[in-house]
Amino acid sequence: MRLVQLTIPTGKRETILSILDEREIDYVMTDETGSRSYTGVTYFPLPDPAVEPVLDEIQDAGIDDDAYTVVVDAETVVSRRFQALRDEYENGDVGSDRISRQELQAEADGLTPSFPVYVVMTVISAVVATAGLLLDSPAVVVGSMVIAPLIGPALGASVGTVIDDEDMFVESVTYQFIGVVVAIVAAAVFALVVRSLNIVPPDLVLSSVGEISERLAPDLLSLAIALGAGVAGVVSIATGTAVALVGVMIAAALIPPAGVAGIAIAWGQPTSAIGATVLVLVNLLSVNLAGLVTLWYAGYRPENLFSLGETEQRLRKRIAGLVVIVLVFAVFLGGITYASYESGNFEQDARDEIEGVLSQSQYEDYQLLEFEVVMDDDYPFRNPERVIVTIGGPPGASAPALADTLYERINDHADGSVAVEVRYVQVSERGTG
Template structure:
């Protein structure tokens, strides 16, 4: 519920009261004498869903220059107010719906001043880069908490739908600058870390688990960003916690942007390109989901004649977001297909190796592991080889066994495949003698 206070310009008191009487709204009027030339102050409670339509009717009555203050109200005890709630509960929907006027204000409030925005993002990028380099999920989550990204993402789309050009341009400008700052800061930190010899994963930095999932993204990344955009708008329009949803939006942007900087700082430009595609896809997904959710929720500019001009830019931006997402989703689809093929090949290879070793001839041999290795050609990788590790007491590799394993696995693959069979030969002596276990590994490639 809301409590409104309207400072009525001189000579417009009756126009305000006529609108309120027509809506069946209880109000209190008090005379006002001030330097601004106000004639009266009118106060009245309203159901949240009624605020937008009542303010629109007041503006249609020529009261767009009146000062309106909207305050949250805990409760209103009144029979007439209960009837008003029922009247504005369209189709039994009694939930809150933030008015367009309040929505603009809240979106603007969630966008901090530019200097604070820059400082917070610099801190967030430092924390995110440190978390990714140290492979620490907890630190990465910490970087998301402090990133003020929810405001710009929501402000841009609120501005599009409601026809507020200033809010729209501010939101988009903040988003572009914010992503650029995180990437630039992460490159600087990564270069310093590399020069300082801080290489937690050796030369191939992307084997760090927190990085690997972001330099070769799949289609599931779209779901995360789309969900963040929808949740962000619902938090703004339905009164949910923006802080929690803000973490979700930051989760879709901060770690991938930091991954771009780290891989670029390590000179792995293919991996950096993969992470950058993920950043762009997530930005587009968040904005597309937010824009569609706002339009479906019924937010429009004030006045019948403003709806059509606003519909055009809304459709235009939605089309741009959609086409860009389709184009960028192609490599993500390729990566997703590769992951499916990799999983399927591993399962098939595992079954075929087990079938070969069922032969009584190999009773003393057992399977240790089967692994499908991908190449390092980021972001769209391909299968490099299949590594089969077996163990037994035979002192040397068995070419015939390697051939049989290769033939069984290759039969399920259309393209040529490299199958590497590693033999682990272990000799366990009497523990009392103090001898240690001796392991020999002999690879056999096909």
């Protein structure tokens, strides 16, 4: 529910009050004596979906931007006529639950901080995320998402497009581009300082840190996360619910991958930063794509209906462009996913071969103790580099041909040559009595 406060310009009192009367809207009227430009101020409650059509009709009646309108939340309205308005405008779908176009524009503006604050908060968020990644601490990484100021620019571009506010669109796109660059640079600088001061082990292997390795080689599931964040972000801002929490989800799709990209650069592994950088870009574009589609589906249109055709054409072009770019990145992520799938198959096939060899009669005294597939560091498309097999056998026994047999059997399932390291451990069993 909303309470609308509207100043009435001189000569427009009867026109505005007749609109409210025709729609059977309860209102209160007070005279305005402080300005000759206005004759009064009227207050009237409206259901959320009624705000936009009522304000549009009033504006069409000649209320220009010089007259100010204030829309605030109303906790409770007790009125038969108000209940009739709710029955008229609310039908239970997304369109009836959304806030007005005017409120949406104000909400998007309010979520975007000033440029200096935006840059400072982005730097802080990136630094905190980088520290959390190096510490392998999910809690710290989540904390970095809370302070990231990304939801405003991420959704502002979509809002600006559907309501035909090109200034908002350009500003939001600029903020997003600068935010990504600033986050990666801040993460790289901080990680370089941390490494130079030996705050972390100098021989730290990035792939051994869980929070980092999972973002060095992202898969197609990351695309689903970004699309979900975009839809949830738009629905939250359009309905005025849980915007801050959804902002954390959008930041989760952008800040940690940017931190990983910066860490990889600081570690002198630019190729390792490719996967994380692609993840940042595909997430950012997916959020924008989901936002555009969701806002248009929710029924938002430009204020000037004469520009509707031009806005629709611009929307289609932007959606088509985003779809093409996202699909290109999706193919890249699909390649990573397929490589991971192949590596998983290789690991299972290699284990089956080892167990099959050891089940033969000449190796019945041996058993598989440990099995590990070591991947190379060619991110984001990693391949098996070495297989380590630990076999237990009786004291004094030897099986010189076993290593050669395992090498041949395992490499039958590899695209290239994979080193096989066989370790023997003596196992003695003693009875108890």
